[in-house]
Amino acid sequence: MKAAIYRRTGPAAEVLSVEDVETPEPGAGEVRVRITGSGVNPTDWKTRAGLTGQDPETFQIPHQDGVGVVDAVGRGVDPSLEGQRVWLHLAAFRNRWGTAAEYAVVPVERAVPLPGDAPDELGACLGVPAVTAAHCLLVRGEGREALRDRTVLVAGGAGAVGHYAIELAKHAGARVVTTVSSEEKAELARAAGADLVVNYREPGLIERVQGFAERVDRVIEVALGTNLELDLAVAGAGTVIAVYANEPDDPVIPTRRLMVANTSISYVLLYGVPSDELAAAVSWTGDAAAAGALSPLPVTRYGLDDVVAAHEAVEQGAVGKVIVTP
Template sequence: MHAIVIREPGDADVLEWKPVPDPEPRPGEVLVEVAASAVNRADVMQRRGFYPPPDDAPPYPGLEVSGRIAGLGEGVPGPAVGDEVCALLSGGGYAERVAVPASQVLPVPRGVDVVEAAGLPEVACTVWSNVFMLAGLREGETLLVHGGGSGIGTFAIQLAKACGARVVTTVGSPEKAERCRELGADVTVNYREDDFVESGPYDVVLDLVGAKYLQRNVEALATGGRLMVIGLQGGAKAELDIGMLLRKRALVHATTLRARPLEEKAEIVAGVREHVWPLLESGRIRTVVDRRIPMAEASRAHELMEESGHVGKILLTV
């Protein structure tokens, strides 16, 4: 098969579409014939050499795919060969085939195109596990989503609104603000012009920026607020005001999804299937795709991701 190989850590041009060995499903795994993958910030970090895959994962980038089941490992009762699925991966999605634990496979939601489904597993699992399983966002509470135009942002806005929350999001342009309002955001804050703290307080903050926003995120929390840190785009080190946390009885929780044990990922995927998939199938929330690009041109997709002009997911098609 072919896969995107990282020739060496560096800029987008180090990504190469090359022949590689075919994967074989181990016990408990299924083999997926890939229709599409999706670009995530973690892929960019891996390409630069800052986010290596776990030891048991393929070396190729790609944390999610969609496609059809091509084979079953030992002890897998389902899904069946030929079923259309999407899957959460630890790596290896930028390829024509990938083996993945059966517990991380989801059926393509009814009414969703199999290619567009490639952009669902990572965002759905990230938002569900952080905003709902860990932060416990409730109906009537206010969620602040940083980066509302991202894949995570566009999904978090919709899911929080579907669950009865008020949503505020930060954006970098009037065009992204308009798109986020169309998805249900109650308030958009252009971070180039305004301070998101002034639109608070927030019961839950979903943050992919990291150190640059830490102090202001804590300032913006309501009493009993929960700050969920899922990224480092704004740096990794900052001072934390413990006194302010104590006064607000607030929580700061940092998580990653890729390196979690299989049992935790299986629990998250099961929760997504039970709670999120019905909302997709009913049309209350939808996939947001910026564009589709042939997987062999992954370097162009990475350049677009780093320019940050996209809204929603950038898909790589096989």
């Protein structure tokens, strides 16, 4: 099969190549998926660049997310899964067979059924962004039902995680306010269902958000240091600020202000989420997709041979989702 591979970390143009490798066979508890679309996330290029760990022991096929059809199952896996359309998450986590290839082999729990009427674009967009959003919304251990009639602030509502945080929160019955940096991104956030969209580059940001809600129950945060004043302005007893991204410099945390407000910060990195909490987030994402509550991000497609350009596009902050098609 053809696959994108890197054997050492570094710049995309220097370490990524497309090669013919032996098609893998699924082991016990695994499925093999014929990939029809491979989603590229910031975590994918950061791992390939060497920002999150060491070089691969042998080789690595990148990309955590994807969509395709199960074409073989390993020992102990229900054979009726063959032929099932699925979306993949964490495919390349502790596994060399990521989705930037014609086939990927993953543990069966990382391949989730995709509704028959859902487009491939949606399946390739889920995974890390949607599951991260779901976990951020559920991070206190409450069920999704607890979000009904609550208020959620989503920072960066046009981003991948922000998009699905809006859609999942609305699907659960919450009110959602979100921040964006341009009118183009505001349109994306409105299309996702946000009740109020505020351009954070314009004056009066805090006042406009407070006009919508003096207190929010949950903040889905992409830039804690940058947005901390806004978050604290609308935080109160029981507010949880769920942070899923880091910044070049660690922010100073105002412990006393958080203590007085009885507000907590929860840090989210999907790779370390306990298995039961991860399963809950995956289950909710799958249920929401089956209910038609989730939509694809704007998609930019690249062929597998152009995987270097795809990585560079994501590094440069491409809006929407970059998908590599084998």
